[in-house]
Amino acid sequence: ISTSLPDRPTQFALNKLDAYEYVDLWYFTPEGCAEAARQARAPDGEGFNFAGGLNGERLALKPSSTASPSKNAILDEHLPWHVFTEARYRFIKYIGIAKWPGKLYKDLCAFFMRLESHPLHRTDAGKRALLEYQARA
Numbered sequence: 001i002s003t004s005l006p007d008r009p010t011q012f013a014l015n016k017l018d019a020y021e022y023v024d025l026w027y028f029t030p031e032g033c034a035e036a037a038r039q040a041r042a043p044d045g046e047g048f049n050f051a052g053g054l055n056g057e058r059l060a061l062k063p064s065s066t067a068s069p070s071k072n073a074i075l076d077e078h079l080p081w082h083v084f085t086e087a088r089y090r091f092i093k094y095i096g097i098a099k100w101p102g103k104l105y106k107d108l109c110a111f112f113m114r115l116e117s118h119p120l121h122r123t124d125a126g127k128r129a130l131l132e133y134q135a136r137a
Contacts, residue, residue: 017098028091029083029087033090076131085116115134
């Protein structure tokens with residue numbers, strides 16, 4: 001029996017994707033996925049937060065670990081280039097799983113492909129510039 005969990009982001013990140021909201025790529029890095037695995041193994045009784053209750057929604061309790069962003073998350077522009085590119089693959093995979101609209105999915109794929117093939121990516125300064133651009137686009 002395997003004791004490892006698949007490379008998947010935290011429930012917080014998945015919830016953001018399901019709502020078509022921005023989420024830092026850090027959640028799709030090996031470190032972000034390792035945090036998700038630790039959360040999945042966390043003992044019960046960790047605490048709960050209220051969720052919903054707006055516009056007639058039912059009020060529900062959700063585990064705290066799924067309700068808030070990670071204190072370990074790193075902004076996209078501060079990720080090393082190789083970590084960014086690895087996270088991008090998982091991000092694309094999970095927006096597909098979340099069934100993002102086809103045009104948006106294709107546009108994001110093309111955007112990342114253009115970033116990774118841009119001539120600026122050949123230098124450290126260029127990679128930093130591309131990461132800054134990506135974080136703001």
